[in-house]
Amino acid sequence: MPSSRFFPAVRTGLTVLLVLLLLSSGCTDILEGKQDSAPVSGTTGDLRAYFLDVGQGDSSVILFKDKVILIDAGEVDYGDTVVRDLQKLGVEKIDLLVATHPHSDHIGGMQAVFARFPVEKVLDSATPSSSSLYEKFLDTVDRKNIPYMAAEAGQTIEIDPSLRILVLSPPKGGLGDDINTNSIVLRISYGTVNLLYAGDATSAAESVMLKTGYAMDAQVLKVGHHGSSGSSNAAFLARVDPDVAVISLARDNPYGHPHKETLERLANAGPVVYRTDRDGTILVMSDGTSFSVMTQKDEPGIWSPAAPSTPAGTPSPGTPTTTQAPSPATPPPGITVPVTIPTIPPDLTVPVPSLTLPPVxxxxxxxxxxxxxxxxxxxxxxxxxxxxxxxxxxxxxxxxxxxxxxxxxxxxxxxxxxxxxxxxxxxxxxxxxxxxxxxxxxxxxxxxxxxxxxxxxxxxxxxxxxxxxxxxxx
CATH class of the missing domain: 2.60.40.1260 (Lamin Tail domain)
Known part of the structure; x- marks a missing residue:
C-alpha cells in the first residue's frame, strides 16, 4: 500500500491536539497503521460475494440487500450451473451484468443467464472481437433493449447508495489489441471493506492502473487470469495489499494454472489463498466493517438465501479469523445481582465550557x-x-x-x-x-x-x- 496515511475526519480541536502530541512525541505508529478491516470468523451482513466454481472459467455473484451483480458466467457448458447457483440463492433478476472481456470462459454462459433472468443493465469491456459468442452476446443485449455501458477507468456504477463500484481498467481508448489486457477490473466497496475483481487483466494493465492514482487497496482480491504468471505482479499485489486472494480455475487444467511464479508472489504478499478447484464455491460475507470467508467444501450451507453463521468451534485450516474481546462474564443460574439505576431528572443540564483553538x-x-x-x-x-x-x-x-x-x-x-x-x-x-x-x-x-x-x-x-x-x- 502507498505510505501516505490519513485519519478520519477531525470533529473537534481536541483531536487535532492529539495528533500534534503524537507527532511531537515521536509516536507515529498511528500514522502507519493499516486503515482497513480484518477477517472475523462468523461475520454476516448485507454483502455476500460468491466466487462460483465453474471449472476453468470465471463467474462471481455479489448480493447486496435486494441487488444482484453477476460478473462473468463461465464457459458455455457451465451456463446452466451458473443459473442453478443463482436460483439456489433466490435470485429473480440481475441488476448489473458485467462481461469483463469477450473470451468464452467468461461470457460463454451468458445466454443461459439471459434466458432465465431479467437483466437491468450491462457493463462491457467493449473490446473489439470477432468471436461468435461475443456477437451473440451483443445481439441479445440489443434485442432485449438492455441498457449498455462501455467500461472506462474512473467510471462509477450506481446500484445502491451504500455500495460503491469503481472501474479501475481499461482506460479510455483501451490498452492496445490484447483482449485480456483490456479486461474490466472492478473495485467494489461497502463501508471499509473492499473487493477487487481483476478479470483476466495482465501485468501490463496492472502497471497502468498503478499510475492512475485510483484507490486500489482491497481486503479481498479475485486474482487475475486464473493465477497466470502474466498477471498479479509484485507491485500490483503490494498496492492492493489483500488479506484474502481467490483463484478461479479447474483442477488439472491444461494451462498449468495457477503458475508457480504467481503462487510465490502471493506467498510473499501474504494473503490467505482460496482456490475453487480445491475449495469449491467461496463465499465472503461482510457487514461493512469486517468480513468472513466460508467455502462450499467446509460449509454446504453457503447456498442458503439467508446468510449462514459460521459454526462455533475451531475454524478450518486456512480460514482467517481475528480474536475478539470476550463478552462480560454472566452470573451463574440462581444468583441475583442487585442493580440500582438512579433516576435522571428530565430537565437535567450539564454546562460544557466552550473551547476555541487557534489554527494549527x-x-x-x-x-x-x-x-x-x-x-x-x-x-x-x-x-x-x-x-x-x-x-x-x-x-x-x-x-x-x-x-x-x-x-x-x-x-x-x-x-x-x-x-x-x-x-x-x-x-x-x-x-x-x-x-x-x-x-x-x-x-x-x-x-x-x-x-x-x-x-x-x-x-x-x-x-x-x-x-x-x-x-x-x-
Missing part, C-alpha cells in the same frame, strides 16, 4: 503542491463525478498535516474542507469530487454535482487560515 499546522505547508488535475471527466460529468479530481503531492522532506484546509474552483463559493490527512514526503493523495471510501491514497468530497468547469477553471488550495497554498488549471 504540522510540517511546512509549502511542501504541498497540486501536482495534477482532471476537470473534464470521461463521459457525462454528472454520471462520473469521480472523473473530476485533484492530486496533492508532498514535494518536501518531511510529513505535512493537511487539516481544515480547503479546495475550491475559481469561484471559491463551494469549498471542500479536508479532514486530517498526513501526507508523507514524495507521496500523493487524490481528492475526488464524488463519493467513496477514504483510503491511503484517496479522499472524496461527497458531492452530487460536478464542481469544476470543463474549460477555463482552476483548483485553489488554501490552508486553515485561508492562505493560498497552490492553484492549478487543467
Amino acid at each position: 499546522q504540522v510540517g511546512n505547508s509549502s511542501f504541498i503542491r497540486i501536482s495534477a488535475v482532471q476537470f473534464d471527466a470521461p463521459g457525462d460529468d454528472r454520471q462520473n463525478l469521480n472523473g473530476e479530481w485533484v492530486r496533492l503531492t508532498n514535494r518536501g522532506d518531511g510529513p505535512v498535516l493537511v487539516a481544515g484546509w480547503t479546495l475550491t474552483d475559481k469561484t471559491g463559493t463551494e469549498p471542500f474542507t479536508f479532514p486530517a490527512i498526513v501526507i508523507l514526503p514524495e507521496e500523493s493523495v487524490t481528492v475526488y469530487v464524488g463519493s467513496g471510501t477514504m483510503n491511503s491514497s484517496a479522499v472524496f468530497m461527497g458531492r452530487t454535482t460536478p464542481l469544476f468547469g470543463n474549460s477555463g477553471d482552476f483548483a485553489i488550495l488554501r490552508d486553515g487560515s485561508g492562505k493560498i497554498i497552490d492553484k492549478k488549471s487543467e
Whole structure:
C-alpha cells in the first residue's frame, strides 16, 4: 500500500491536539497503521460475494440487500450451473451484468443467464472481437433493449447508495489489441471493506492502473487470469495489499494454472489463498466493517438465501479469523445481582465550557503542491463525478498535516474542507469530487454535482487560515 496515511475526519480541536502530541512525541505508529478491516470468523451482513466454481472459467455473484451483480458466467457448458447457483440463492433478476472481456470462459454462459433472468443493465469491456459468442452476446443485449455501458477507468456504477463500484481498467481508448489486457477490473466497496475483481487483466494493465492514482487497496482480491504468471505482479499485489486472494480455475487444467511464479508472489504478499478447484464455491460475507470467508467444501450451507453463521468451534485450516474481546462474564443460574439505576431528572443540564483553538499546522505547508488535475471527466460529468479530481503531492522532506484546509474552483463559493490527512514526503493523495471510501491514497468530497468547469477553471488550495497554498488549471 502507498505510505501516505490519513485519519478520519477531525470533529473537534481536541483531536487535532492529539495528533500534534503524537507527532511531537515521536509516536507515529498511528500514522502507519493499516486503515482497513480484518477477517472475523462468523461475520454476516448485507454483502455476500460468491466466487462460483465453474471449472476453468470465471463467474462471481455479489448480493447486496435486494441487488444482484453477476460478473462473468463461465464457459458455455457451465451456463446452466451458473443459473442453478443463482436460483439456489433466490435470485429473480440481475441488476448489473458485467462481461469483463469477450473470451468464452467468461461470457460463454451468458445466454443461459439471459434466458432465465431479467437483466437491468450491462457493463462491457467493449473490446473489439470477432468471436461468435461475443456477437451473440451483443445481439441479445440489443434485442432485449438492455441498457449498455462501455467500461472506462474512473467510471462509477450506481446500484445502491451504500455500495460503491469503481472501474479501475481499461482506460479510455483501451490498452492496445490484447483482449485480456483490456479486461474490466472492478473495485467494489461497502463501508471499509473492499473487493477487487481483476478479470483476466495482465501485468501490463496492472502497471497502468498503478499510475492512475485510483484507490486500489482491497481486503479481498479475485486474482487475475486464473493465477497466470502474466498477471498479479509484485507491485500490483503490494498496492492492493489483500488479506484474502481467490483463484478461479479447474483442477488439472491444461494451462498449468495457477503458475508457480504467481503462487510465490502471493506467498510473499501474504494473503490467505482460496482456490475453487480445491475449495469449491467461496463465499465472503461482510457487514461493512469486517468480513468472513466460508467455502462450499467446509460449509454446504453457503447456498442458503439467508446468510449462514459460521459454526462455533475451531475454524478450518486456512480460514482467517481475528480474536475478539470476550463478552462480560454472566452470573451463574440462581444468583441475583442487585442493580440500582438512579433516576435522571428530565430537565437535567450539564454546562460544557466552550473551547476555541487557534489554527494549527504540522510540517511546512509549502511542501504541498497540486501536482495534477482532471476537470473534464470521461463521459457525462454528472454520471462520473469521480472523473473530476485533484492530486496533492508532498514535494518536501518531511510529513505535512493537511487539516481544515480547503479546495475550491475559481469561484471559491463551494469549498471542500479536508479532514486530517498526513501526507508523507514524495507521496500523493487524490481528492475526488464524488463519493467513496477514504483510503491511503484517496479522499472524496461527497458531492452530487460536478464542481469544476470543463474549460477555463482552476483548483485553489488554501490552508486553515485561508492562505493560498497552490492553484492549478487543467
